Amino acid sequence: MPHDGCHTHVFTGQDPAFRRVLWIIILLNGGMFFxxxxxxxxxxxxxxxxxxLDFAMDAATYGLSLAVIGMAAATRARAALMKAASLGLVAAWVLGAAVWRTLGGGVPEAITMGSIAIAAFAANLLSVLLLWKWRDGDANIRxxxxxxxxxxxxxxxxxxxxxxxxxTGTRWPDLAVAAVMSALFLQxxxxxxxxALAELRGARSAAGVHGDHAGHAH
Known part of the structure; x- marks a missing residue:
């Protein structure tokens, strides 16, 4: 597991190399969204x-991750909660759209789907490889x-x-995969x-302990 400073603890992103990698991934995700x-x-x-939409959300939330690096643990945990909420909203939209399209719609163009999926996989695989070193950080980094x-x-x-x-020449595989992706977003x-909630509770407990110590000091 990566270290911050000379003490072994949960990585919080305070590493120039991680920041550079995160910038690369933000730009990559933004470009892939369009x-x-x-x-x-x-x-x-x-x-x-x-x-x-997932690429767009990732670019936005990775930017948020970059912004809160070095801030208090409670702030980082709240940022992670914002990410969780945004992913939940995307999941709801995708699932709703899939249900709506079961009522009607044309058949997607399979060749374009496959070609773009390969390009998107390559972009995300590169992101995964770049982030591998820091996969066990705090809620914000993880x-x-x-x-x-x-x-x-x-x-x-x-x-x-x-x-x-x-x-099959039908739209059903496309809708089925969209529904599965919605479930992945929810997970x-x-x-x-x-x-994030566990880290937020830990930060509040630590703040309470420090407050008690300060009170006893007086």
């Missing part, structure tokens, strides 16, 4: 559009790792959806929120 969203709209694929890991898996699902659409949201 690329994939346009491709999703052109191809008519909800799975691609869901994945593009959420970056979890999102990138799940996103790479989600890209493979989109690729499978493209194969399903190509093979990441839950894991991030659980860790």
């Amino acid at each position: 690329f994939e969203f346009i491709a999703g709209a052109i191809s008519g694929s909800l799975a691609l559009q869901a994945d593009s 959420s970056v790792w979890l999102c990138s890991r799940n996103d790479a898996f989600g890209n493979l699902l989109v690729l499978a959806a493209a194969a399903g659409v190509f093979g 990441t949201s839950f894991l991030t929120a659980r860790t």
Whole structure:
């Protein structure tokens, strides 16, 4: 596990190398959002559009991660809770859109879906490899790792959806994968929120202990 300073404890992001990597991943995710969203709209694929929104959320939340590095533990934990909430909202939108499209809609263009899914997988795999060294940090840092890991898996699902659409000539594989991606977003949201809440309780307890010590000192 990475260290901050000379003491072994949970990594909180205070490493210039980590900051540089995070900037690279923010720019990569931002670029992939525009690329994939346009491709999703052109191809008519909800799975691609869901994945593009995930890239957008990742770019925004990674920026938030970068902003709170070095701040108090409670602040970092609250930032992680904001990420968890945003992921929950994206999950709800994707699931709602999938349900709506079961009522009607055209068949997505499978070749475009597959091509973009491969490009998105490569981008997320690069992110995962760059972040591997720091995957066991606090809730704020770990959420970056979890999102990138799940996103790479989600890209493979989109690729499978493209194969399903190509093979069946229907929209159902696309909608099914969009629903699965929604579940993945919810899982990441839950894991991030659980860790963040535990860290927030720990920060409040530590603040209470310090307050008691200060009172006794007087």
